[in-house]
Amino acid sequence: MPHNQQILLDNRPTGEAVASNFKLVASETPALQDGQVLVRHHFLSLDPYMRGRMNDSKSYAAPQPLGQVMQGGTAGEVVESKSPKFAVGDKVVGMGGWQQYSVVDANQPGMLRKVDTTHVPLSHYLGAVGMPGVTAWYGLVKIIAPQAGQTVVVSAATGAVGSAFAALAKARGCRAVGIAGGPEKCAYAIKELGFDACVDYKLHKNAESLSKALKDACPDGIDGYFENVGGMVLDAVLSRMNASGRIALCGMIAGYDGQPLPLTYPALILTNRLKVQGFIVSEHMEVWPEALNELGTLVATGKLRPRESVAQGIESAPEAFLGLLKGKNFGKQLVKLI
C-alpha cells in the first residue's frame, strides 16, 4: 500500500484562483479488489477547463467537488493488477486526478486506455495524442471543415490545442495563423509548429489594433477560427471573418474568473452569415479513434512536435496550474511525478 500524495480542492475561488484554494494531503492506497488495478502516475495533465470546474456554477460539467482530489487526466504505469485486462508494466492513460496513484475499476469502459510508447512518448498522450489533440481535431475537421487554401486561425497557438491545430490545418492545405502572447511564442509558432504567421496579442491594447494586425496576417480574411480565449481576441477575429466563416468555441479562458466577457458586435455573425458553435470533445467520443490515429501518425512522423512545460513533483501542481491560466506555460503543461 504505497503512500499517496494528493491535491484536493479545499475552497472555491472568489475571482482569480489562488494557491490557497488547494490543499496537499497524503493517504495510503487501499488494497485492490477483484477487477481493480493500481496505476502509478508519471504525468498529470493541467488544462484550462479545470478552472471552470472550480466554480460552483452551471457549466457543461459538474463542479469539482470540494474536499476531493482535483480531477484530471493522467498517464502512468500499471504497478499492481487484479484484472485480466491489464498487466503490471502496461502504460496507460486515464482520469486519475492530481495524485501519485489511483485505483481504477478496469471493468468500467473508458476508464483506462493502454497506449503504445514505441513511437509516441507517454506524456504526449495527455496532449497532442490525447484530449487537447482531439479537441483541435474536432473543432477543425467537424466545425470549421476548411477547404484547402482557406485561412484558419487559432488563439493560444503554442498550447497543446494550438500546436495540434497547426499540424492538422497544414495537412489539409490551409493557411494557419496563430495568436499568442509575446515574441518568443510567436517565433516558435512559426519556426517549430508550422504556422504561416503568428500575431502577438500583447502588442495590442484593444480589439481595433489587434484587428489591424490580423488583417496583415490574413490578407484573404479568416474562414475558420478556433477560440480558446474570448474577450478582445474574439472581438478582433470576428471583425476579420469572411462570409460563411465558422468559429469553433472551445474555451473562453479570459472569462473563467467570473467577470462577464461581452461580445461587442454579435451582429457580425448575422451580416457575415457565420456559424459559431460551442463544443466539448468528451461529448463526441465517436471521433476519438479517427482523430487519435491521425494525431499519432503526425507525431510519429515528426510533423507534430509539441512542446511541453513540465513542472516537477505533485506539490508543484497548483502553481503550475495558476501559471497556465496566465499563459506562463509554453506548450502543454504537465506535472512529472517520478
Added chain:
Amino acid sequence: MPHNQQILLDNRPTGEAVASNFKLVASETPALQDGQVLVRHHFLSLDPYMRGRMNDSKSYAAPQPLGQVMQGGTAGEVVESKSPKFAVGDKVVGMGGWQQYSVVDANQPGMLRKVDTTHVPLSHYLGAVGMPGVTAWYGLVKIIAPQAGQTVVVSAATGAVGSAFAALAKARGCRAVGIAGGPEKCAYAIKELGFDACVDYKLHKNAESLSKALKDACPDGIDGYFENVGGMVLDAVLSRMNASGRIALCGMIAGYDGQPLPLTYPALILTNRLKVQGFIVSEHMEVWPEALNELGTLVATGKLRPRESVAQGIESAPEAFLGLLKGKNFGKQLVKLI
C-alpha cells in the same frame, strides 16, 4: 407611358432613420423593349432588412444606392408585355421597388415570378408565402431542425416571419413560444397564430427580468431560437437555452441605427454547446420551392392566417417603414397602391 410615382433614398440616416431620408418623385415609364414587361404594383413589401441597406457600411448586401428607387419586393399585375413568357393580366411578384410601376427584363431568370391567386391572396406572396415565410422556414427547418416536443422561440412573433414560424413549428409538433411587444400582440399570437405562449418584452426592463418570464413560458428550457431583434431579448433567451440548442440569427433590428449591441455572456454558447448561425435566405434559393409549397398549403388550408398592416398609397411608404422599425406594425407591413 403611365405616370410613375417613385420613392428614392435621398440621403443616409445618421442614427435613427427619418422621413427626410426619402424623397417622392415622378417620372414617365419608358417604352418597352423586346423581352420586357411593364408591371403595375398592387403591393409594396416593407421589411426590416431595408434599414440595414440604408447605411453605407459593409453588410451582406450592397448598400441601397443614393438617389435611386428604394429596392424591395413587389406584387402586381402585368399591364403590358413584349415577352412571350408573360401575358397581360398575369399576377406576378418581383423586386420592383418603392414605385407604382416597374419595367422588367423577363429573360433574366428570377426577376419575375408568376403566382396563382386562386387560394392565396396576392399580398401573401410578399409575406407568408414569400421571402419572410421562406426565412422562417429556413431558420426552423435547416438551422434549428427541431424534434417533436422541443421548445422553439421566435422574437417579433406577430410579424411576417414570426407568424409563419409558429405554423411551421406547430406542424412539426413543437412547443412554439413567441416574444412580442404589448398585450394585444401577445393575445393575438396565442389566439390566432397558434403560439403556445407569448412573452411581452415590454413588461421587462432588463434581460434578467425577461429571462424569468421566459422560464415560466418555457418550463423545459429552449431548444431552438429564431432571432429577429437582438440586444436584451437575445441576452435573455441565451440564458434559457438547453444544451445543444440552436439559434438562427436572421435579424438584429435593435442594432440597425448603428449603436453596438453587445452580447453580454457569449460564454454561454460554449458552456451549453450551442450553435449560433447567421443566414440570409436569398443565399439559399435551392430551398424556396419546397418551402413555398409548404407555406402555400398552410395558408390555403387556413392553418396559417397571417395578419397584415396595410398603408395606403405610395406616399405613405416612408412613414409606414419607420413605424415598422419601431414595432408599430401588427403583422406583415405592406403598402397598397391601387
